[in-house]
Amino acid sequence: MNASGSFDIENLFNKIRQLExxxxxxxSGRLTKESRYVFNYDHANDSAAVALAMPVREESYASGDLMSVFAMNRPEGYLRYLIEERLK
Structure with a gap:
């Protein structure tokens, strides 16, 4: 929680360790976070690719920062509020 009493979005998403x-x-797969973000496709076919830059493959995609395809889809507004309330 920051000084204004609301959750900082980065701290909020640091509480989430795995997303389907x-x-x-x-x-399509699972996004996990431990020391790095790792995305693995879950036996998906090519049409289930999450981004053109991340085609379906068996190897993991890993990054120190959240991959842009997922970062740009972070919830906002009321949905973000619901997630914040659930994680309190």
């Missing part, structure tokens, strides 16, 4: 990632085609 969905596309319109169904479950």
């Amino acid at each position: 990632i969905h596309t319109p085609q169904g479950v």
Whole structure:
């Protein structure tokens, strides 16, 4: 929580260790965070790719920062509020 009494979005997402990632085609894979962010496709077909820059493959995608395809889709507004309330 920051000085204004609301959650800082970075601290909020540091509490989440694993997310199941969905596309319109169904479950694509899992995003996990320990010391790094790691995304693994979960036996998805090519149409379930999360981004053109991240085609379906067996090897993991890993990064020190949250991959941009996931960072740009962080919840805002009321959905963010609901997540904050649940993680308190």
